[in-house]
Amino acid sequence: KAGVTQTPRYLIKTRGQQVTLSCSPISGHRSVSWYQQTPGQGLQFLFEYFSETQRNKGNFPGRFSGRQFSNSRSEMNVSTLELGDSALYLCASSLEPTGFGPYEQYFGPGTRLTVT
Amino acid sequence: AQSVTQLGSHVSVSEGALVLLRCNYSSSVPPYLFWYVQYPNQGLQLLLKYTSAATLVKGINGFEAEFKKSETSFHLTKPSAHMSDAAEYFCAVIRIGSGSARQLTFGSGTQLTVLP
Numbered sequence: 179k180a181g182v183t184q185t186p187r188y189l190i191k192t193r194g195q196q197v198t199l200s201c202s203p204i205s206g207h208r209s210v211s212w213y214q215q216t217p218g219q220g221l222q223f224l225f226e227y228f229s230e231t232q233r234n235k236g237n238f239p240g241r242f243s244g245r246q247f248s249n250s251r252s253e254m255n256v257s258t259l260e261l262g263d264s265a266l267y268l269c270a271s272s273l274e275p276t277g278f279g280p281y282e283q284y285f286g287p288g289t290r291l292t293v294t
Numbered sequence: 295a296q297s298v299t300q301l302g303s304h305v306s307v308s309e310g311a312l313v314l315l316r317c318n319y320s321s322s323v324p325p326y327l328f329w330y331v332q333y334p335n336q337g338l339q340l341l342l343k344y345t346s347a348a349t350l351v352k353g354i355n356g357f358e359a360e361f362k363k364s365e366t367s368f369h370l371t372k373p374s375a376h377m378s379d380a381a382e383y384f385c386a387v388i389r390i391g392s393g394s395a396r397q398l399t400f401g402s403g404t405q406l407t408v409l410p
Contacts, residue, residue, distance in 0.1 A: 213398070220402050221384065223399070226396060283398060287337045
């Protein structure tokens with residue numbers, strides 16, 4: 179089974195621009211989560227989507243948004259980029275828990291965003 | 295709120311020596327805990343998970359972790375380090391919210407160096 183894929187792998191943008199990142203989950207996984215990883219703040223939760231609905235949101239400004247399509251693929255968008263948005267953005271997918279305990283999240287390779 | 299604390303941001307061991315990476319959790323209810331590994335320029339790979347089925351959990355690549363409620367710990371061990379184990383390791387706890395919303399909260403990570 180193919181893993182979580184993210185495109186593009188690397189991006190360089192200028193401050194003030196916007197960017198869209200894409201994530202394709204593992205086949206059959208309907209929950210998609212996004213995380214931001216920076217050296218200073220570590221790994222931080224952005225949001226989670228399930229069945230095209232945002233189910234959970236982290237503590238990030240409204241410039242960060244996302245969506246999920248009917249095939250479970252997800253995109254996240256960052257508008258009006260700031261230098262501090264430079265980070266590795268990770269997408270993770272998981273199954274829905276149907277019994278004992280939640281299913282683990284599987285991560286993609288990430289998109290490295292550099293804002294200049 | 296559930297959280298995890300990783301003691302030691304950097305750990306160095308000799309090849310063949312015991313690996314011990316420490317993680318303590320803070321939770322008012324039995325938590326679901328995970329260990330992930332991240333190699334340079336890659337995403338996170340799941341090593342193992344604890345879901346209360348057994349206190350000693352075996353994972354991939356020879357790693358295992360023991361859940362100790364009395365110590366609120368979930369330390370990761372490997373009897374004999376290999377050069378390929380050099381990476382950053384993250385302990386994480388999952389929070390389940392309303393409507394099965396979920397998010398991972400990560401520790402700050404431990405960089406493992408394996409010396410020849």
